[in-house]
């Protein structure tokens with residue numbers, strides 16, 4: 377995806393757990409748009425439009441933020457929405 381843009385998004389926001397290789401050892405409960413419409417140039421130089429929802433929409437928004445130097449910690453509603461990776465593995469993964 378070259379020069380990605382978010383063209384539109386739902387007003388609905390959902391929270392989900394995110395981690396990041398740039399910030400090892402912690403996880404955050406991050407609000408993201410549930411669905412987004414994106415545009416980008418593909419490897420062949422063609423303009424593409426796509427609608428992304430749920431987990432894929434979350435991943436896109438996470439990676440898209442990195443292009444602007446934003447990490448998931450910048451998107452948290454509260455610092456209380458941060459937990460350690462250990463806590464995440466013990467509590468959150470145990471629920472699944």
Ligand SMILES: [Zn+2]
Nearest residue numbers: 395396397398
């Ligand atoms: Zn990341």
